[in-house]
Amino acid sequence: MAACSLFQASSPCTLNPRTSKSFLRNPRTQSLSIRSCSSSSATPSITSISSESSSNCHSKHRRPADENIRDEAKRTHITDNNHGFSAKYVPFNADPSSTESYSLDEIIYRSKSGGLLDVQHDMEALKKFDGKYWKNLFDSRIGKTTWPYGSGVWSKKEWVLPEIDSDHIVSAFEGNSNLFWAERYGKTILGMNDLWVKHCGISHTGSFKDLGMTVLVSQVNRLRKLGKPVVGVGCASTGDTSAALSAYCAAAGIPAIVFLPANKISMAQLVQPIANGAKVISLDTDFDGCMQLIREVTAELPIYLANSLNSLRLEGQKTAAIEILQQFDWEVPDWVIVPGGNLGNIYAFYKGFQMCKELGLVDRIPRMVCAQAANANPLYLHYKSGWDSEFKPVTAATTFASAIQIGDPVSIDRAVFALKNCDGIVEEASEEELMDAMSQADLTGMFICPHTGVALAALIKLRNSGVIQPNDRTVVVSTAHGLKFTQSKIDYHSKEIPDMASRFANPPIEVKADFGAVMDVLKKRVLSEYQ
Ligand SMILES: Cc1ncc(COP(=O)(O)O)c(C=O)c1O
Numbered sequence: 001m002a003a004c005s006l007f008q009a010s011s012p013c014t015l016n017p018r019t020s021k022s023f024l025r026n027p028r029t030q031s032l033s034i035r036s037c038s039s040s041s042a043t044p045s046i047t048s049i050s051s052e053s054s055s056n057c058h059s060k061h062r063r064p065a066d067e068n069i070r071d072e073a074k075r076t077h078i079t080d081n082n083h084g085f086s087a088k089y090v091p092f093n094a095d096p097s098s099t100e101s102y103s104l105d106e107i108i109y110r111s112k113s114g115g116l117l118d119v120q121h122d123m124e125a126l127k128k129f130d131g132k133y134w135k136n137l138f139d140s141r142i143g144k145t146t147w148p149y150g151s152g153v154w155s156k157k158e159w160v161l162p163e164i165d166s167d168h169i170v171s172a173f174e175g176n177s178n179l180f181w182a183e184r185y186g187k188t189i190l191g192m193n194d195l196w197v198k199h200c201g202i203s204h205t206g207s208f209k210d211l212g213m214t215v216l217v218s219q220v221n222r223l224r225k226l227g228k229p230v231v232g233v234g235c236a237s238t239g240d241t242s243a244a245l246s247a248y249c250a251a252a253g254i255p256a257i258v259f260l261p262a263n264k265i266s267m268a269q270l271v272q273p274i275a276n277g278a279k280v281i282s283l284d285t286d287f288d289g290c291m292q293l294i295r296e297v298t299a300e301l302p303i304y305l306a307n308s309l310n311s312l313r314l315e316g317q318k319t320a321a322i323e324i325l326q327q328f329d330w331e332v333p334d335w336v337i338v339p340g341g342n343l344g345n346i347y348a349f350y351k352g353f354q355m356c357k358e359l360g361l362v363d364r365i366p367r368m369v370c371a372q373a374a375n376a377n378p379l380y381l382h383y384k385s386g387w388d389s390e391f392k393p394v395t396a397a398t399t400f401a402s403a404i405q406i407g408d409p410v411s412i413d414r415a416v417f418a419l420k421n422c423d424g425i426v427e428e429a430s431e432e433e434l435m436d437a438m439s440q441a442d443l444t445g446m447f448i449c450p451h452t453g454v455a456l457a458a459l460i461k462l463r464n465s466g467v468i469q470p471n472d473r474t475v476v477v478s479t480a481h482g483l484k485f486t487q488s489k490i491d492y493h494s495k496e497i498p499d500m501a502s503r504f505a506n507p508p509i510e511v512k513a514d515f516g517a518v519m520d521v522l523k524k525r526v527l528s529e530y531q
Pocket residue numbers: 207238240241308339340341342343344345346403404449451479480
């Protein structure tokens with residue numbers, strides 16, 4: 001019964017969610033038909049589902065003039081029933097005997113003991129549906145415009161924020177990002193045949209932060225509608241979190257306040273919150289200093305904290321991991337490499353993979369690698385110490401991977417937990433290694449950010465040491481769009497970086513506007529290379 005109504009089929013429905021073979025046969029068409037046939041019936045029946053291909057159904061593709069996709073979802077009740085799925089905050093990695101928990105409608109970021117929180121789903125309720133059911137449900141929603149499932153995040157709503165009213169969701173239809181087969185890079189640089197880049201930066205504000213921010217800002221929207229005193233949302237940022245927060249808040253009409261380390265983020269990142277109308281506060285400190293200040297401010301004022309200390313963010317970010325499995329038709333890659341800074345994302349990926357395993361969509365999880373810039377490598381140092389000694393924050397030095405210039409990551413405990421539980425590895429990359437890796441990847445047709453360069457440099461090291469094998473299926477997570485970091489590319493290609501050979505620089509050739517001069521250059525620089 002429950003399985004049917006997730007797709008909004010009306011009763012009577014006698015199908016068992018675990019064995020509903022006929023229902024599961026073709027979820028794509030079922031879902032499509034429910035939407036396109038819905039104007040004639042608020043609760044479409046199995047009969048209406050099976051009549052999807054009829055001409056009657058095909059002719060009803062216009063929605064009423066006064067209706068938008070939110071209204072349509074409401075009218076057809078597509079998203080109303082959450083089947084008793086629920087989620088709450090619990091202390092992160094708590095003792096099983098702990099009874100401490102909080103509603104997601106509470107404004108709370110830390111447990112009683114001061115530790116991190118985690119969003120815990122009612123796994124027993126989710127387990128009432130088998131892995132095949134979830135795969136079919138998620139697959140049925142890809143590429144649609146149905147509110148809110150057109151988003152890669154909200155297509156997994158039951159696993160993200162099951163109880164939120166779809167009407168409160170603030171979404172830019174984020175997610176569903178390209179999983180790019182890095183054919184030439186893999187073959188020519190690494191001798192690999194199954195190398196992929198998950199382009200999370202090809203997104204609304206140009207980074208993976210959109211995945212988490214749609215969840216956080218949607219929940220804030222809900223809290224404000226419930227009358228909770230939230231006057232705005234604030235974050236500290238190395239550029240990408242602030243861009244995402246500002247855009248989603250602007251879309252919802254919610255004030256955003258962003259704390260940025262002065263002169264430490266790219267111009268393209270800085271202009272994003274300015275353009276989106278956020279209150280931009282530029283502080284004479286580094287990211288860790290900004291983070292400390294925003295924590296103090298949000299403890300005093302009714303400003304909601306949007307950094308990944310807030311575990312809601314990770315619920316959205318984990319969907320990128322689920323998406324990778326989905327894009328491989330639910331086959332598990334061998335390796336996933338993630339650049340790490342504040343360290344929320346590495347845990348989010350772990351959580352996404354782990355949920356898919358626990359709910360029977362896959363039978364194992366990949367090994368993960370967290371890649372750090374050597375100039376901001378506290379996790380790497382902790383890993384190298386065998387995880388044994390107490391974690392020691394560092395003062396992060398300047399790095400071209402400026403968005404991960406973080407010395408005191410808030411999610412250190414989450415990252416260690418994730419890496420220990422997936423037999424993970426931490427690698428580091430020097431400035432030259434990360435810039436060379438980025439530039440070499442660009443020369444094969446990508447246009448990646450320096451943080452993705454860190455991840456690729458880690459991959460090169462692990463390939464060279466034989467840890468990653470030539471035919472291991474490997475995914476490098478690209479976290480931001482290269483267009484946000486053009487200055488670093490300009491510096492590299494101008495060969496202006498002190499102590500860096502810039503081996504793959506490709507500076508423009510200045511030539512007199514004269515036929516002979518142009519021909520000489522072409523003979524020397526193009527034809528000679530061809531022969
Ligand atoms: C582009 C980019 N890559 C990687 C990261 C690292 O993510 P996390 O802080 O979750 O470790 C960040 C932010 O920190 C980022 O903005």
